[in-house]
Amino acid sequence: MSDCTDAAIQATCNDASVCKKYAVDKGYWMDRFISYMVPGRIQRKQPEISRGYYARTNSIWLLLKRFLTRCSCTCQIVSLGAGLDTTYWRLGSENMLPIRYIEVDFLDVVVRKIRCISAKVPLHSCLSDFSTQDDESCLHCGSYHLVSADMRNLGELEEKLKQSGIDYSVPTLFLTECVLIYMSPEKSNAIIQWVAEKFSDAAFINYEQIHMNDTFGQVMISNLKARQCLLAGAEACTSLKAMEDRFINVGWHNAQCQDMWSTYNGLPDKRKIEQIEMLDEAELLQQLMEHYCLCVAIKESSDFGLESLLRF
Numbered sequence: 377m378s379d380c381t382d383a384a385i386q387a388t389c390n391d392a393s394v395c396k397k398y399a400v401d402k403g404y405w406m407d408r409f410i411s412y413m414v415p416g417r418i419q420r421k422q423p424e425i426s427r428g429y430y431a432r433t434n435s436i437w438l439l440l441k442r443f444l445t446r447c448s449c450t451c452q453i454v455s456l457g458a459g460l461d462t463t464y465w466r467l468g469s470e471n472m473l474p475i476r477y478i479e480v481d482f483l484d485v486v487v488r489k490i491r492c493i494s495a496k497v498p499l500h501s502c503l504s505d506f507s508t509q510d511d512e513s514c515l516h517c518g519s520y521h522l523v524s525a526d527m528r529n530l531g532e533l534e535e536k537l538k539q540s541g542i543d544y545s546v547p548t549l550f551l552t553e554c555v556l557i558y559m560s561p562e563k564s565n566a567i568i569q570w571v572a573e574k575f576s577d578a579a580f581i582n583y584e585q586i587h588m589n590d591t592f593g594q595v596m597i598s599n600l601k602a603r604q605c606l607l608a609g610a611e612a613c614t615s616l617k618a619m620e621d622r623f624i625n626v627g628w629h630n631a632q633c634q635d636m637w638s639t640y641n642g643l644p645d646k647r648k649i650e651q652i653e654m655l656d657e658a659e660l661l662q663q664l665m666e667h668y669c670l671c672v673a674i675k676e677s678s679d680f681g682l683e684s685l686l687r688f
């Protein structure tokens with residue numbers, strides 16, 4: 377299977393942020409920064425979509441906070457394919473920033489995000505030493521780093537992380553939220569393996585599609601194909617066990633993968649958000665959530681208790 381066009385891959389960050397903003401406006405969770413990344417009015421989204429984004433955003437958020445607490449914030453977070461994500465700002469507003477937070481995406485997405493940050497005071501006033509950017513290809517402001525790389529080129533990714541001051545001796549969490557499936561399994565496995573080899577204490581949170589070889593999964597693939605987006609990594613997204621094995625086989629000490637239906641049903645404020653909107657189709661929600669998963673892998677040489685991330 378060939379890759380999506382890069383333009384179609386980059387457009388997916390807009391879809392993600394638009395859906396997140398819609399859900400935030402409806403009250404599914406709080407994020408006072410997202411409206412600066414995605415200005416303007418947004419068309420109605422089905423409640424199934426908003427609940428899906430709620431499960432995705434909140435389960436990752438709880439895991440990130442658990443990691444930061446375990447490491448007393450003396451750690452790094454690297455968000456690969458970060459798009460227009462606002463997690464850095466949300467963590468800052470809770471005084472929970474790590475010593476280094478690095479975001480990586482394609483150049484066009486990075487330029488767009490830097491323009492957005494530069495234009496919006498509530499975004500750049502949170503960054504230390506921010507000054508208007510002449511170079512729109514990267515941003516290095518205190519603990520925040522935004523750099524461009526095509527992550528299918530591991531050498532380029534490594535170089536950009538180096539320019540951001542990455543420290544291999546510090547516990548580091550890598551986050552890929554709907555990202556790896558856009559590259560071939562060879563390319564994404566190379567990243568997963570590289571992290572395991574470089575860091576002695578690390579965690580990896582991967583959120584993406586699963587069960588892509590059943591009928592519903594095939595429909596998801598053809599819907600994206602209609603938008604010029606072929607999921608080059610779909611063949612690695614077959615079962616929960618296969619997803620865990622991707623990590624274990626390349627040196628991670630432990631990995632646990634759960635579908636989003638199970639994850640959603642364990643979230644603390646699920647009952648509350650279910651009052652926001654009535655579902656159009658309850659069965660569709662379950663089917664959709666069973667086709668996304670959260671996988672957490674850990675590698676630990678010190679005693680930070682990273683195994684606690686495996687219980688979600």
Ligand SMILES: C[S@@+](CC[C@H](N)C(=O)[O-])C[C@H]1O[C@@H](n2cnc3c(N)ncnc32)[C@H](O)[C@@H]1O
Nearest residue numbers: 386388389392457458459481482526527528553
């Ligand atoms: C579906 S969006 C998700 C954005 C963000 N993680 C979120 O959940 O809001 C996927 C992102 O991954 C980025 N991406 C995919 N493949 C990439 C690659 N090879 N190199 C750099 N970025 C990539 C896209 O540009 C896009 O911003």
